[in-house]
Amino acid sequence: MRLEGKVRKALEKHPDKNLSYRIKDGVVFLYGQVDSYEEWVEIGLEVGKVKGVEGVVNKITWKGYPEEKVREREERRKRIFEENKDKMIGSYDVVIIGGGVTGTAIARELSRYQLKVALLEKSTDIATGTTKANNGMIHAGIEAPRSTLKRKLNVKGCRMYERWARELNFKYKMVGSVWLITPRTLEKYKRYLPGPMYTFALRYILPYIVVFKALLNGVKGVKVIRGAKIFEVEPYATRDSVAAVYVPWTGIVEPYEVAIALAENAAQNGVEIFTNTEVVGFLNEGGMIRGVVTSRGTFQCRYVVNAAGLYADEIAELAGSPEYTIHPRKGVMVLFHKATGSYVKHCLAEIILPQHPRTKGGGINPTPHGNVVWGPTADEVPDKEDVSVDPEEIQLILTKYSTILSEFPRQKLIRYFAGVRAATFTEDFVIRPAKWVRNLLHVAGIQSPGLASAPAIAEYAIQKLREMGLELREKPNFNPFREATPSLREMKPSEIDEIIQKDPRWGHVVCECELVTEAEIIEAIRRGARTTDAIKRRTRAGMGECQGGRCMIKIAMILSRELGIPLSQVLKEEAPLFNGHVRGEAE
Amino acid sequence: MMEVKRDVVVMGGGPSGLAVAVKLAEMGRNVAIVESGDELGGILVQCIHDGFGVKLFSKALSGPEFASHFIEKLRELGADAFVRTHVINMERKEGAWELTAVSPKGVIRLSSKAIVCATGCRERTPFEIRVGGARPAGVYTAGMVQRLVNLYGVLPGKRILIVGGGDVGMIVARHLYLEGAEEVLMVFPEPWFMGLPRNVQQCILDFGIPFRPRTTVKEIIGKDRVKGAVLVKVDEKWQPIKGTEEFYPCDTVIFSIGLVPNASKLEELGAEMDPRTRGPVVNEFFETTLRGVFAVGNLLTPFDYVDDAVETAFIAAEGVSKHLNGEPRREKTVPIRPGPNVRLLIPHHVEWLKGGDLTLFLRPSVEVENAKITIKTGGSVLYHTRRRYVRPSMLEKIVVSRSLVEDKDMGVIVDVE
Helix, strand or coil: CHHHHHHHHHHCCCHHHCCEEEEECCEEEEECEECCHHHHHHHHHHHHHCCCCCEEEECCEECCCCHHHHHHHHHHHHHHHHHHCCCEEEEEEEEEECCCHHHHHHHHHHCCECCCEEEECCCCCCCCCHHHCCCCEECCCCCCCCCCHHHHHHHHHHHHHHHHHHHHCCCEECCCEEEEECCCCCHHHHHHCCCHHHHHHHHHHHHHHHHHHHHHHCCCCCEEEECHHHHHHCCCCCCCCCEEEEECCCEEECHHHHHHHHHHHHHHCCCEEECCCCEEEEEEECCEEEEEEECCCEEEEEEEEECCHHHHHHHHHHHCCCCCCEEEEEEEEEEECHHHHHHCCCEEEECCCCCCCCCCCCEEEECCCCCEEEECCCEECCCCCCCCECHHHHHHHHHHHHCCCCCCCHHHEEEEEEEEEEEECCCCCEEEECCCCCCEEEEECCCCCHHHHHHHHHHHHHHHHHHCCCCCCECCCCCCCCCCCCCHHHCCHHHHHHHHHHCHHHHCEEECCCCEEHHHHHHHHHCCCCEHHHHHHHHCCCCCCCCCCCCHHHHHHHHHHHHCCCHHHCECCCCECCCEECCCCCC | CEEEECCEEEECCCHHHHHHHHHHHHCCCCEEEECCCCCCCHHHHHCCCEEECCCCCCCCEEHHHHHHHHHHHHHHHCCEEECCCEEEEEEEECCEEEEEEEECCEEEEEEECEEEECCCEEECCHHHHCCEECCCECEEEHHHHHHHHHHHCEECCCEEEEECCCHHHHHHHHHHHHHCCCEEEEEECCCCCCCCHHHHHHHHHHHCCCEEECEEEEEEECCCECCEEEEEEECCCCCECCCCCEEEECCEEEECCCEEECCHHHHHHCCCECCCCCCECCECCCECCCCCEEECHHHCCCCCCHHHHHHHHHHHHHHHHHHHHCCCEEEEEEEEEECCCEEEEECCEEEECCCCCEEEEEEECCCEEEEEEEEEECCEEEEEEEEEEECCCCCEEEEECHHHCCCCCCCEEEEEC
């Protein structure tokens, strides 16, 4: 078999490892043991690159593989499964697993039709995984390789954002991106380009290669700019820029705002959203899933969508159709104070070829609320929930991007954070019916540009569901519009006065840095926020320079009052914000 | 929309704001305070320990006691105080300043010829010292914990690591110890505590609270809740020493790593800032480079004693009065610059033609016994005074005659040797 031969050849690079493989319907299962996690990733990627491979399930272990932890997790799932498999919650046409931007986008798209839909999220809130920690960039679609599904959906999805933002009322700005070409751009190839050839290549050849690549990918309107024009569009860009490529379509959003808006609109149109609901197993019968068993009970279903992000591989395996392994790729970002907003007009990056493996894809981006974000980095990590930041990574980011924006006031750094991308070894979106279970749709491997592609992913997923036999009858009363939460920041004094006369809580500023009032916090709670982090994502309370130092207690007290729970039971995200009482106070 | 017109509006109802308002009211000025919190008193409301007013009243009062002295005086004098009122905009309009504030009663527009900013300071965050790791529940700043414990009776956790060896950290350590924390450990990068000696004795040594100098936190560990922290030893330059990393199990990490003036609004308005203090540049009456806008108290730089912060308020009140009377200023200001052994210094220049003695505050960057504080110009020493001991943890105050610097157009340098 040809595929078999190619896989064998890919593995021959590691002859001493005693690795074995099995191929079933285009999916390669790898077995054996290697020394390091890096090798595990490398081998997976090599096999994933082989043409014709539709998925890599990497069962190889490495030294330090957390066997104990994996077993504990499995036992825990089994225990909850046994407890809850007979506890019926309800019967649904479609059950979506995962409340990130992908799951919520699919939920919202399905809410157009006469269907009973449930969305299950294991966390206390939606948008708490990959969706909450990325740089919010809506890519135009130039970077992805031409033959990939992510290229197709990225180009399409990017153009759908304007409408999404209008209907769903989240902040979106089509700022465009500027890719700088500098003397550093082709430094690695300089020896092949002697003397003036180098500058000529930078100035007149490379930019047009990028424009050509864009055209091949279906992205029009990309322009080359040179000389003073560069600094007209991006005044603080490094003075040694010799040319730049301008991409008008690039946009920026706050990713969690998108997912929250989608979820709210989906709920408005009848989708039932269950948070704190972790999937632990499936009830299968005759090659089909009949029930999704969760920590809350069992959801009977006709179709299941696996949009579980970092956990999509585990969900696929539990459902009986393991077709890929997720290898988490962490990205660290640095966030700056709003006072820096005037330094960056576009999504700004410097083209460096070949790309640095740890910072490829990163850059300097404005955010829709006026901050600036630098990054992300890219690091393979064994732990899906490893959102730790190594101070060295911050330094790496600061050093790298300072070269293109040297006057930027770096001391205005207010936070850094990490997110984890849910990459598969084939490094493309996996959106297809499961091979070995008839009513499961995989929507996995949604890494960058997953956010930009989300609107197109949702459409594509629904088309697949239709092909799988789901009948879609439009709902006559579908309402595509979601009302935004009003915000004091955006009101004129006369409007503020008017709204305070109706509700004095609008006059009580709780977060001074971001100007968030009690009324906005209460509205966020009304819309489903149950934790201080959930309130932060919906209102921005705590996102300013003091990072919640002044307002966190006030917010916790409002939550405590509104939910009728003691202050010590108010959650940050998954755990209580404070967890004790002073001596002599009753628990 | 409510319109309020006053001679002076004071932003911030903490000790310095209260003091300046009281002083101005006593001088017969029509004054109003705007405070964003629920009550007057500022940070003192949560400072239930004693030691306030030692210099001013020769008594060791608690925070609320100290504040209530000024609150009562303000009431007697009949000055307005708008609480739960947050200023959202500040602009110059036809020679006056106009503030737009929101309150539960509606929007208030306040206009005045002078503004005193007394917005205090905020706590530095762990991000400002590049602490690595994750951000689970259980990471706080010291002031936040003080408020939580003293006002709401809730402990942040049970096994506590405090990062930073300053006054706030020590006071919080003692409170947590007394209120039922199971374990408290303090770590700080300096060779010894950075706070007042009385706090070292009364908060740490008297209770036997363990501490580790030359140590900092490298990483916070934990997913949902803090599980511990990676501690690391540091050298003289505060650089982590490789191989000295150690996991310390705890459920709470409290950062007490310094304060930063709340000066963003002034900066946005274009007031010149001092990178050393991170507060505004001010003249001898603590007027910023925005004419008619004064800054007092911890907005200038965090003070060790509330008494000193209040003193800046008293001095500023005189300046406000001069401004309102339209008294003459110098054509060119006389710069006052810090020497190599001075970390920070206020005020930054002499701007008024007439006035009383000059009060200077400086924080040395070195620890010296039998120190000499000098004021020099060119090569010549204009003034010197001796201190038995100076150290970076103690803000020094000197009072000198105005005539000393009046004609030194090139400016003077203040140093410690």
